[in-house]
Amino acid sequence: MVAGKRLPRKKASQTVERTLILLKPDCVQRRLCGKVISRFEDKALNIVALKLLNVTPELAKQHYAEHVAKPFYPGLEAFITASPVVAMVLEGLEAIRVVRDMLGATNGLKAAAGTIRGDYSSSRQMNLVHASDGPEAAAREIALYFHANELCPYTPCLTPWLKAGDE
Numbered sequence: 001m002v003a004g005k006r007l008p009r010k011k012a013s014q015t016v017e018r019t020l021i022l023l024k025p026d027c028v029q030r031r032l033c034g035k036v037i038s039r040f041e042d043k044a045l046n047i048v049a050l051k052l053l054n055v056t057p058e059l060a061k062q063h064y065a066e067h068v069a070k071p072f073y074p075g076l077e078a079f080i081t082a083s084p085v086v087a088m089v090l091e092g093l094e095a096i097r098v099v100r101d102m103l104g105a106t107n108g109l110k111a112a113a114g115t116i117r118g119d120y121s122s123s124r125q126m127n128l129v130h131a132s133d134g135p136e137a138a139a140r141e142i143a144l145y146f147h148a149n150e151l152c153p154y155t156p157c158l159t160p161w162l163k164a165g166d167e
């Protein structure tokens, strides 16, 4: 930087994204839904859709299409269909990456302390929460669990207090 001269501050390219979250059967059975939802709310992510449902084997195969041929798939399908899940759509700036960071590594035993899995899970399969891993997956997964008219976007009144105008 030239002494005495200020460079104009760059505006980061931040995108409002939506991501599909499943609070898996272990999360529901262990009564951890409230704690997990609180963490998303504390981060000021918007919940724009939410429901309790049973995942059928057909829906599991569609959702986990990329894993169907893997050796662990039969166990994963048995687990995800064993008990109700909570499906949610979260919305926010860079929500896909932000939520994946909040979850931590897939295996709860390896996930960093302070992440949701790091704090509450000790399992690779029973890792409490699913979140979309990219924009294409998010669009596909949201459409699997929700009709367009089930999404309720809104502008939260705290928006001006979440970040400065020039960020």
Ligand code: CMP
Binding pocket: 067, 072, 076, 106, 124, 125, 126, 127, 129, 130, 131
């Ligand atoms: P999720 O983020 O929902 O995406 C795929 C899921 O498969 C993953 O979380 C785990 O629940 C499960 N999974 C991934 N790898 C394994 C594995 N090696 N053995 C058993 N389950 C796995």
